[in-house]
Amino acid sequence: MPVASRWFLAAALALSASACVTINIYFPAAAAERAADRIIDEVWQLREGADGAPAQGSSQGEAK
Amino acid sequence: MSVLPAILRRLGALAVGVVLTAAVHAQGNLEIDTPAISALKQSMQKRHAQLAPLYAAGAVGLAADGTVALRDAAGVPLAQRAQVTSMIAAENADRAALYREIARANNHPEWEGDVRRTFAQRWVDRAQPGWWVQQGGKWVQK
Numbered sequence: 001m002p003v004a005s006r007w008f009l010a011a012a013l014a015l016s017a018s019a020c021v022t023i024n025i026y027f028p029a030a031a032a033e034r035a036a037d038r039i040i041d042e043v044w045q046l047r048e049g050a051d052g053a054p055a056q057g058s059s060q061g062e063a064k
Numbered sequence: 065m066s067v068l069p070a071i072l073r074r075l076g077a078l079a080v081g082v083v084l085t086a087a088v089h090a091q092g093n094l095e096i097d098t099p100a101i102s103a104l105k106q107s108m109q110k111r112h113a114q115l116a117p118l119y120a121a122g123a124v125g126l127a128a129d130g131t132v133a134l135r136d137a138a139g140v141p142l143a144q145r146a147q148v149t150s151m152i153a154a155e156n157a158d159r160a161a162l163y164r165e166i167a168r169a170n171n172h173p174e175w176e177g178d179v180r181r182t183f184a185q186r187w188v189d190r191a192q193p194g195w196w197v198q199q200g201g202k203w204v205q206k
Contacts, residue, residue: 027178028094035094035166036179036186039101043108044190 095169104162111155124152125196125203130163130184131156135196135203159183 041047115132118124123139124132132155134140140148163183167175188197196203 025172025174027172027175028092029178029182031092031094032166032175032179032182033186035096036183037190039096039105039162040183040186040190042105043112045109045112046190 094166096166098165098169100165101162101169104158104165108155108158108162111151111158114151115155118148119191119195122194122196122205123148125198126187126191128184128188128198128201130180130187131159133198 115124118140119126121139122136123134125135127133132152134149134152137145160180163180164173164176166179167173188199191197191206193206195206197206198204
């Protein structure tokens with residue numbers, strides 16, 4: 001059944017292609033949030049005891 | 065009829081590949097360990113020592129679009145206003161580059177806007193008490 005199998009192949013290809021596109025354009029919001037938090041930790045030096053005390057701690061009047 | 069099993073086998077392999085890709089995307093982290101991103105982080109971290117007192121004084125606030133903005137010019141002595149303005153411009157240039165680089169590092173330059181929106185939300189959420197943030201078009205003190 002060459003015609004039927006050709007149709008099947010075409011359908012399978014179309015389906016898998018659309019699946020790939022759908023997955024790849026999806027924005028990973030949770031992962032992006034984690035990445036943002038990691039970068040904000042570093043830029044604002046919010047992680048305690050990473051390598052010594054934050055340099056600018058006194059200027060912000062943080063309660064300890 | 066000997067074509068069908070071969071197609072099915074290939075389709076099966078393809079399905080496994082698609083599922084694996086989906087799993088990686090769902091659980092994975094974004095790539096943020098590139099030289100460009102590290103350099104931007106360092107630059108911003110250094111600048112933060114000067115920006116932090118301005119956030120605390122309310123002179124500079126965290127805007128809703130993932131940038132920083134001069135909120136209250138009166139809070140900055142006239143002599144320092146030009147310096148603060150250029151500092152804000154430099155910070156916003158770094159931030160724009162950061163969002164762009166994260167999108168690019170993950171092979172999706174079109175994610176830049178989403179990355180920016182994610183950061184904008186996190187900067188605002190994590191701003192310290194007393195800092196000013198933009199919410200719904202208005203400045204609000206945390």
